[in-house]
Structure formats: C-alpha cells, structure tokens
Amino acid sequence: MLGPPKESQDYFLKDLERCELCEHKCRVNRVGGETGVCRVTIPTIASATLHPAPPESYTVFMAGCNYKCLNCQNWTISQYPDNRSRQRGYEDPKELAKECVDQLNSLTAKVMGADRIFFSGGEPTIHLPYIEKVVEEARKIKPDTKINFDTNGYMTEESLKRVLDFTTSITYDLKAYNDDVHVALTGASSEPVLRNAEYIGRHAKDKLWEYRILVIPRINESEIKPLTELIADIDPSLPVCFLAFRPNFALENHPGASRSLMNKCVDIAKGSGLKNAYWSGHTGVKGRVVNIKSQVKERYLSEGARLAASYALYAGCQTHPRGCSTCVSNQACEIKKYIPKIVT
Ligand code: SF4
Ligand code: SF4
Known part of the structure; x- marks a missing residue:
C-alpha cells in the first residue's frame, strides 16, 4: 500500500510518533512502523459511501479499531490489518475532502438528505490527526461542512476535546456499565x-x-439499567437508541435480540427517567447460546461477562480477564484474525 509522501506527513507526526490518541496509550512510533493495540500505522481508509442511516451522510469508514469486540458488525473494517479484506489505503486529505464535498453536493445526496461527512470505522479516533486535516480541507471548500464523529468513546480526554472542537454531531456507543462485561x-x-x-x-x-447501546441477549441485558440510570442522572432529555444485536463475528451463532427484549429496554430507560429512548434494528434472528467454559468461570464476576468470555475463548483469546493493553498476544491476536462462517 502506498503511504503519504514524506513532506506531507507533518500533520500527523506529532500524534503518531508516540501514539496516545486513545486510552490504550501504547506510546509506539506508528510512523516508524511500530504498532500498538489497534495495529494500525498510518491513517487508512477502508471505504466511503453515501449512507441513508440517520444522520444521513457521506460516510467514511476508517480502517482498524482499538477494541476487539466479539460482536463486531464491521469486522472486515475494524480488524484491519489482520483480516483479508481490501482497503482503499492512505489518501491525500485534500483529495478525500474534495470527494466528500462533491458527493454531498450530488443529486443522490440531496434526495437522500445526506448533509454531513460521517467518520466511522473501525474507530476513527485512531486516525484523529488525519480526520482533522480532512475536515480542515473540506471547510476550505465549503466552510459550513457538517461532520459526524461515530465513536466507541475509548479516547483520552485530550482527544475528546479535539473531536468536540470540529464535530457537528457525535454518535456514541455504550456497550456496558460494569467493567467486567465491557x-x-x-x-x-x-x-x-x-x-x-x-x-x-x-x-x-x-x-x-x-x-447507542447494542443489546446482546444474556450478555449485556443487565447493563441496561445502570447505563440508563447514569445517563438520566446527567440529563433525562439525552437521546438513547437501543440497537438490536444480530449474530455477527465471534458471536455468529448467538441469538439475536427479540422485539420484546428491545421494548423492555425502552421501558427500563423510561423507568430510569429518560424521556428520549427508542430502539431500532432487525430482531428475532435465531441462534444458540454456548456453554460457559470452566477456564473463565473464576475470572469474571457476572454471568454475562462469563458468557462473552467463553465466546472469546472459543475464538482464540487465551487472556482472561481480557485486557488488550497488557496482553502479551496483542500483536498476534487470534480474535483479530477470526473469520466467521455466518454473516448476517
Ligand atoms: S491503540 Fe490507541 S494508543 Fe495504541 S497505537 Fe492505536 S490509537 Fe494509539
Ligand atoms: S488475545 Fe489478548 S489482545 Fe487478543 S482479544 Fe484476547 S486479550 Fe485482547
């Protein structure tokens, strides 16, 4: 894959020469070819497309992620560079900015209602200086260009402030309240x-x-109450969307969320005091739950965490409790190489 010319790397050198963009704080020299938990060196685009999901947008999927989620729907993008999928690679920020603005000016975008560049992934935080540069270039062409940042939230406070400086909107994933399950x-x-x-x-x-809270039957069901209580305590008007899990990646055989479970989540949210809770997604995909493995029983506190950890073990993660920052296998992680047989 072609990288950026040396003279145009200045904008990301400071961040990537000792990377602390996310809370893993790997402090590796990504420009020099070292890799941390995300295993990504230079900024890499997976793909980009007009996308009808709200907020309607021209969505840029950045490759790679700082998590190794068992449930990942976008695993071909997020588990870069350890899976076999194709990526667009590094592109000049000016050229990507022009592509985004042109696409948002197209008739298709107007019909769709697409009004912003939506950075997703994978996890866009691991490419933060690149995204800042694309936004800067896009706003040179069209000063009122809107941006959405779609994140798992595992970023430093410094990175969060940088994101809030340029983004118009933020879509924010919450997966669990208790550390054990997370x-x-x-x-x-x-x-x-x-x-x-x-x-x-x-x-x-x-x-x-x-x-956004992805609801995974039996794994994070018990997390809904503490998460919604936390949000209601901040402000009862904050919007919360529950997304129905459907089998994916290392959870390819796990049952999808049912309609009744999704309605129950909204009821729990309302009971916590939230005024703006709703759900979306495809429900009712059949599956079967694996047996909890004896090797993980003592390592986790809750049944949901034990079940998730059992799936991780089946998929090749031998480190329990999981902890990718300190795991000795984090540069040869079997989860990142996992290829599901079923894709929903
Ligand atoms: S995991 Fe986070 S801190 Fe580590 S190299 Fe990737 S972006 Fe940097
Ligand atoms: S093997 Fe290590 S790096 Fe891979 S998922 Fe398990 S804890 Fe994380």
Whole structure:
C-alpha cells in the first residue's frame, strides 16, 4: 500500500510518533512502523459511501479499531490489518475532502438528505490527526461542512476535546456499565468510555446525536439499567437508541435480540427517567447460546461477562480477564484474525 509522501506527513507526526490518541496509550512510533493495540500505522481508509442511516451522510469508514469486540458488525473494517479484506489505503486529505464535498453536493445526496461527512470505522479516533486535516480541507471548500464523529468513546480526554472542537454531531456507543462485561466483550475498560460519555452529556449536549447501546441477549441485558440510570442522572432529555444485536463475528451463532427484549429496554430507560429512548434494528434472528467454559468461570464476576468470555475463548483469546493493553498476544491476536462462517 502506498503511504503519504514524506513532506506531507507533518500533520500527523506529532500524534503518531508516540501514539496516545486513545486510552490504550501504547506510546509506539506508528510512523516508524511500530504498532500498538489497534495495529494500525498510518491513517487508512477502508471505504466511503453515501449512507441513508440517520444522520444521513457521506460516510467514511476508517480502517482498524482499538477494541476487539466479539460482536463486531464491521469486522472486515475494524480488524484491519489482520483480516483479508481490501482497503482503499492512505489518501491525500485534500483529495478525500474534495470527494466528500462533491458527493454531498450530488443529486443522490440531496434526495437522500445526506448533509454531513460521517467518520466511522473501525474507530476513527485512531486516525484523529488525519480526520482533522480532512475536515480542515473540506471547510476550505465549503466552510459550513457538517461532520459526524461515530465513536466507541475509548479516547483520552485530550482527544475528546479535539473531536468536540470540529464535530457537528457525535454518535456514541455504550456497550456496558460494569467493567467486567465491557472487558469481556471488547478487551478494554468501560471507565474512560463512561467518563467521556458523561463529559459530552454535561458539556456538549448540543453535539450529541444519540448514545447507542447494542443489546446482546444474556450478555449485556443487565447493563441496561445502570447505563440508563447514569445517563438520566446527567440529563433525562439525552437521546438513547437501543440497537438490536444480530449474530455477527465471534458471536455468529448467538441469538439475536427479540422485539420484546428491545421494548423492555425502552421501558427500563423510561423507568430510569429518560424521556428520549427508542430502539431500532432487525430482531428475532435465531441462534444458540454456548456453554460457559470452566477456564473463565473464576475470572469474571457476572454471568454475562462469563458468557462473552467463553465466546472469546472459543475464538482464540487465551487472556482472561481480557485486557488488550497488557496482553502479551496483542500483536498476534487470534480474535483479530477470526473469520466467521455466518454473516448476517
Ligand atoms: S491503540 Fe490507541 S494508543 Fe495504541 S497505537 Fe492505536 S490509537 Fe494509539
Ligand atoms: S488475545 Fe489478548 S489482545 Fe487478543 S482479544 Fe484476547 S486479550 Fe485482547
């Protein structure tokens, strides 16, 4: 893959020579070819397309992620560079900015109602200086260009402030309140994610499009109450969208969320005091739940975490409790190489 010419790397050198963009704080020299938990060196685009899901947009999917979620719907993008999928690679920020603005000016975009560039992934935070540059270039062409930043929230406070400086809206994923379940599902702690969610709810409410909570039967069902209580405590008017899990990636055989479970989540949210909770997604996909493995039983506190950890073990993660920052296998992680047989 072709990288950027040396003279045009200045804008990302400072961040990537000792990378602390996210809470893994790997401090590796990505420009020099070292890799941290995300395993990404230079900024890499997976794909880009006009996208009808709200907020309607020209969506740029950035390759790679700092999580290793068992449930990932976009695993061909997020598990870059360890899977076999094709990516667009590095592109000049000016050229990508022009492409985005042109696409948003197209007739198709107008009909769709697409009005912003939506950075998604994978996790866009790991490419933050690149995205800042694309936004700068896009706003040179069209000063009122709107931006959405779609994130798992596992970023430093410094990175969050940088994101809030340029973004128009933010879509923010919450996966679990308790560290136990969060770690088992993603390989990373929930603490920074909850801290950043609270910061946005208290100090940047106008930029929050919605918090998004993927509901995975039996794994994070018990997380809905503490998550919605946390959000209601910040501000009962904050928007929360529950997304119905459907089998994916290392959870390819796990049952999807049912309609009744999704309605129950909205009821729990209302019971917590939230005024703006709703759900979306395809429900009722059949599956079967694996047996909890004896090797993980003592390593996790809750049944949901034990179940997630059992799936992780089946898919090749031998480190329990999971903790990708300190895991000795994080540069040869079997989860990142996992190829599901079923794709929904
Ligand atoms: S995981 Fe986070 S801190 Fe580590 S190299 Fe990737 S972006 Fe940087
Ligand atoms: S093997 Fe290590 S790096 Fe891979 S998911 Fe498990 S804890 Fe994380």
